[in-house]
Amino acid sequence: MSQTQPTVNPFAEMQAGRPTGPLVQGYEVIIGFETHTQLTTQSKIFSRAPTSFGAEPNTAASAVDFALPGALPVMNKGAVQRAIEFGLAVDAHIAESSVFARKNYFYPDLPKGYQISQFEIPVVQGGQIEFFLDGVKKSVRLVRAHLEEDAGKSLHEDFIGQSGIDLNRAGTPLLEIVTEPDMRSSAEAVAYAKELHKIVTWIGICDGNMQEGSFRCDANVSVRKPGAELGIRREIKNLNSFKFMQQAIDYEVRWQIEQIEDGKTIQQATVLFDPDTGETRAMRTKEDAADYRYFPDPDLPPLVISREWVEKTRSEMKKLPRELACEFQTKYGLSEYDAAQLTQSPVFAKYFDSVANVSGNPKLASNWVLGEVSAAANRLQVEIDDVTMPDPMAVAALIRRISDGTLSHTGAKTAFQELFASIKRQFQELADYIAEIDRIIESRDLKQMSDTGELEKIIDDVLAANAKNVEEVRAGNTKAMNALVGQAMKATKGKANPAQVNELLKKKLA
Template sequence: MDFEAVIGLEVHAQLLTKSKIFCSCSTEFGAAPNSHVCPVCCGMPGSLPVLNKRVVEFAIKLALATNARINPVSVFARKNYFYPDLPKGYQISQYELPLAEGGYIEIEVDGQKKKVGLVRIHMEEDAGKLIHDEARPVSYVDLNRTGVPLLEIVSEPDMRSPEEAVAYLKKLRSILRYLEICDGNMEEGSLRCDANISVRPRGSEKFGTKVELKNMNSFKHVQKALEYEIKRQIALILDGKEVIQETRLFDVARGVTQSMRGKEEAHDYRYFPDPDLVPVEISEHWIREIADTLPELPDAKKKRFMEEFGLPAYDAEIITSSRKLAEFFEACCKNFPKPKLVSNWIMTEVLRELNKEGKEIHETKLTPEHFVELLKLLDEGVISSTIAKQIFPEVYQGRSPKEIVEEKGLKQENDEDALRAICQKIVEAHPKEVEKYRQGKKNVIGFFVGQVMRETRGKANPKLVNKILTELLEA
């Protein structure tokens, strides 16, 4: 029997506000445990929450960017459940009247575009964090995160594969970062994803029993957890067993999901409007004001880069996945109008260093000015591609390419007579390779080019070397 997966994602995005959603405590990450707390976020009797206006503004930005319908009135509700890191015994969230509903995010997988619908976007507060002692059966509670503002983005069950789910999550993360309302750091927990997944016979309209997956803090973990869960559910059905509705955790070390608890339904939380918070009223004027501040978003920027700079779709997709990287690219093209060369170097050398350090371009010492300086030296034939790649790590650390080239004497060798003498010597030293070339194995010329580059320590002009070697080998 042929099965298909039905996947919906619930994403929690931690907002980049300076203070928490209902009090003035700092949201700074990494502070000493329980140092960013007050009577409000600790749930002390008599303390009253006051809504942070910036949180509403950020929520409206995301709703506009995802084509969602913004409700003129939304209401905060109490979601009642006990957990050690939830001091009040309830979480302030939104339920029946969320900030926004509907909308969609467009994804592309294997060249196929698809719109993934959104159910809702709503505001809520985060819970604290439990730290488990590995040596003793003790857990510590850090309440610094309690009350940090979150947006929960709930998708429709429109995704049919782990690849689509990852593409959706990456696109949502990119939009959040373009809007500068969430840093998207999954490892630090500022972007968290739960998945609801079921399987059904392909072509069936009826949904299967869904399972909720938690504890996925990277795109890779989301993909692996979904792949495992799809296989697990199909195996159960083929064995004539039932899939149980439950919440399961992804065990990263073993690459499997395991049961955590029975899945709660909405009524289990006893939602009711929070009596301490008035309804949130959003005017059309305020929405228009916020709309005017929105940046060019990833899809629009990708399309423009393809039209304006002639970039292939793949290059444009990678470069526009980060707003800062896209801005770096444009700054380079402004002073060096050869976009494909800029793009090629960003896609190879720059991204290699960024991935190695786990950084964004604006967190490094590499400047558009130094990067363009390097590409100009290469383009004008002052240095070879080999030398350019050799010195790039130093340029990445903030040094001027011109200074490095002058200091180390790395200017490209363009003296044809001097290069011809070196080429002649190398050709005469390798008669067997010369014979292979003359027998039709033309790719042997690469061997000779390599020998010349080694002899000149990478400083020979490759085009000139190829020309001279071809003349000598054809003679």
């Protein structure tokens, strides 16, 4: 790949045959993303001032951040290291030489009157992000990821009618990640943002804290009739919640369609989303690159990255989510989709791996970790390995009793609730957890029915009491068979094996 900037061709996705998405009122939605990820360095990108969050205003800024006369920027090697790691994680090209530029604009919270960024030759070029949406694999192409400094923050004290400037954020290292306009719905955009969030937190270059502004997304949204040229885009700035992201894009799409249908022209603009009203509102007209008057920063030499540095970084990086997912597919025979879901975070993957190894039933382990266990963690709003969650060995013990036929799925769900309430992390040995599961099974009468004679009698009673369903099954109505299975399971209080019930019913109705 050339070391010049991969130019964004507005019609590239049509020429490349990018798939269309679901139409909204006859319009195709086109979405591209720019994401500002705050890098996890201890100091700022061009100064030694700390990057700590929440300090008193203007106490975490240096002469460089304040742009005092004579103060010169010095590149933070840790920021470059993190950019390299991201480039490797998304299969991008790492430029051997990239250039910093001055991006000129005039806001009160930009002390120099320009932002040091990268334009023509960014450090990371190309790459892609792959993810699943509703079980379908998607891919979004990246244009670039470039290093830059953050601006400060304007503080508005409405109750006294005054504004102030806090420059603590000024100079905070950012990696701005820019996509091609490849997304076709708000759901796809959110799925992309979640996958990107997973990658940058997995490799440790960003803490991902959206509330503190460590991961901020700008969505460029436009609409067009299928086959037409790209429409005029509007940029929704600083989306720091996946929920608000989807709401903002959906509103913006509806608004643009209404404007076009009313015969109005969309003006390129930067807009903000108001979560209280659920609406976007224009903040300012949107600038083009020429308006920023980019030129190379004379205070910073080209950023040179040797191939040795790149390869050393590659060798030292831990397994990426996609690599671990492939390992789970090979080791446990899981589907690509399930493996991707199980690698949503390092702790999630480790928890599943423990359950799968100890239980001896990887498929059931996958179902339970993605199902009941994950749902419980979501209810508590904790990580899956939190002390309030069951030990992986406890879940593995439960799965062993499902695998050997002691527990039905219904009985297992009941046992899990008691296990969750009382014996989360009491023991060190698997045998102790199995003994405790057995005690729950005995005390709650959860043991799966294994007496074929007793089950046959119950099924005979169900058939006798549901003559109409029996006639419908013999006439080829599969829903009627499901009703009979449901009645049999109800009669056994969920303790029968559903597969065995199905087999016996088919045999008696043949």
